[in-house]
Structures are given as C-alpha cells and as structure tokens.
Amino acid sequence: QSALTQPPSASGSPGQSVTISCTGTSSDVGGYDYVSWYQQHPGKAPKLMIYEVSKRPSGVPDRFSGSKSGNTASLTVSGLQAEDEADYYCNSYAGSHNWVFGGGTQLTVL
Amino acid sequence: EVQLVESGGGLVQPGGSLRLSCAVSGFTFSSYWMTWVRQAPGKGLEWVANIKQDGSEKYYVNSVRGRFTISRDNAKNSLYLQMNSLRVEDTAVYFCARHYSRASDYWGQGTLVTVSS
Numbered sequence: 001q002s003a004l005t006q007p008p009s010a011s012g013s014p015g016q017s018v019t020i021s022c023t024g025t026s027s028d029v030g031g032y033d034y035v036s037w038y039q040q041h042p043g044k045a046p047k048l049m050i051y052e053v054s055k056r057p058s059g060v061p062d063r064f065s066g067s068k069s070g071n072t073a074s075l076t077v078s079g080l081q082a083e084d085e086a087d088y089y090c091n092s093y094a095g096s097h098n099w100v101f102g103g104g105t106q107l108t109v110l
Numbered sequence: 111e112v113q114l115v116e117s118g119g120g121l122v123q124p125g126g127s128l129r130l131s132c133a134v135s136g137f138t139f140s141s142y143w144m145t146w147v148r149q150a151p152g153k154g155l156e157w158v159a160n161i162k163q164d165g166s167e168k169y170y171v172n173s174v175r176g177r178f179t180i181s182r183d184n185a186k187n188s189l190y191l192q193m194n195s196l197r198v199e200d201t202a203v204y205f206c207a208r209h210y211s212r213a214s215d216y217w218g219q220g221t222l223v224t225v226s227s
Contacts, residue, residue, distance in 0.1 A: 003154070032212075034212035034213075036212070036213035036214070038155070038214075040155075044219075045205060045217040045218065045219055045220060046147075046155065046205070046214075046217055047217070048213055048214060048215045051210075051211050051212065051213035051215070052211055052212060052213070055211075057215060089154060089155050091155075091157070091213070091214075093212055096169075097160065097167070097169035098157075098169065098171070099145075099157040099160070100157065101147075101154060101155045101156060101157060102154070103154045104154040104155070
C-alpha cells in the first residue's frame with residue numbers, strides 16, 4: 001500500500017492550463033479505472049473533483065478534466081482562476097478493497 | 111442537504127482508546143458504503159477503513175488493522191471508528207465520507223485526534 005507519486009507543487013498564471021500527474025503501478029492506477037481527484041483548501045474538507053478517471057460530479061466546472069495513460073493519471077485545470085489555488089490529491093483503488101492516495105500537489109496561481 | 115458531522119476527537123495518551131462518531135443526514139445512509147480517511151498535521155490524506163452498507167464487510171489500511179474497528183448503526187444514521195492501542199503516529203484529523211462510484215463524494219469537516227503523553 002505505497003502512496004501514489006505526485007509532484008509536490010505546480011503553478012500557473014490566471015487563464016493558463018496546468019496538469020498534475022499521479023503515478024502508481026499496474027496494481028493500482030494502471031489496473032483499474034477507479035482514479036479520483038480531490039481539491040482541499042487550507043483547513044477545509046476535501047472536495048471530489050473527478051471520479052472514475054474522467055467523470056465530473058455535478059457542480060464541478062468543466063475546466064477540470066481527468067485522464068489516464070498506463071500507470072499515470074492526470075488532472076488538468078484549464079483557464080486557471082485564483083480560487084483554484086489549493087492542494088490536490090489523487091486516489092486509486094489498489095485491489096483487495098484497499099485504497100491509496102497520492103502525496104498531494106500544492107497548486108499555486110501566480 | 112447532505113451533512114456528515116464527526117465528533118469524539120480529543121487528546122489521548124499512547125496506548126489509550128477513543129471512539130469517533132459520524133452523524134449523517136440528507137441521504138439514505140443504509141444504501142452507501144462509508145469510509146474513514148485521516149490527515150496527519152501538515153501531511154497528505156490516508157485511507158483508513160471502509161464498511162459495506164449492511165456492515166458485513168470491513169476493510170482497513172495495514173497500519174490500523176487489529177487496532178481500529180469501523181462499524182455503523184443504520185437505524186441511527188451513524189458511522190463509528192473505535193480506535194484502540196493508539197500511537198503517536200495516529201495523530202490526525204479524521205474525516206468520514208460517503209463512498210459512491212469508487213470515490214468519496216461527501217465529506218465531514220473532520221475531528222482532531224491527538225495522541226501524546
């Protein structure tokens with residue numbers, strides 16, 4: 001049950017696009033289409049942004065999109081806005097009813 | 111409106127016990143898997159445990175298996191986490207969340223557990 005690998009930080013200017021990666025193994029990210037992404041502002045609960053690799057819950061702006069290739073999943077935020085500045089975590093099913101998170105990426109809007 | 115409210119956190123000595131509760135409203139509690147996730151101070155999220163709708167299946171992260179027990183009372187719309195043999199490294203904010211489509215779509219605000227002598 002090793003954590004998924006995310007870059008510690010990412011940044012972009014307002015209006016730009018930024019992509020955050022989440023690398024696992026064939027036993028988790030690569031083995032199942034059960035990757036989700038969460039946004040967390042300081043002192044707040046996480047918020048679901050993407051589930052099942054690329055699906056958006058109701059109310060999440062379509063500026064947020066998800067994808068997967070092999071053992072790496074990605075979250076892309078297009079048209080960056082100030083309120084997008086937050087920590088982002090990926091999560092994947094890892095088999096045998098186990099779940100694993102990434103270490104988190106701090107997104108800064110310059 | 112969906113609401114999840116955790117309670118029961120606090121300061122406990124190493125080796126001690128604590129029981130967390132999560133009161134839910136706004137959805138049919140008995141229809142969903144539920145989960146506990148924790149976050150150590152300044153650290154990332156860690157999945158702790160899941161429980162099936164009727165409580166018949168329970169799963170844990172390796173580091174808490176044998177010490178923590180997840181349970182639920184569907185009549186009371188409540189989720190629980192009994193934590194025994196607590197260690198300093200269990201210090202964290204504990205979140206309860208509803209599990210839907212292999213993700214956690216609604217979360218509580220969290221309750222802080224501090225294990226320290």
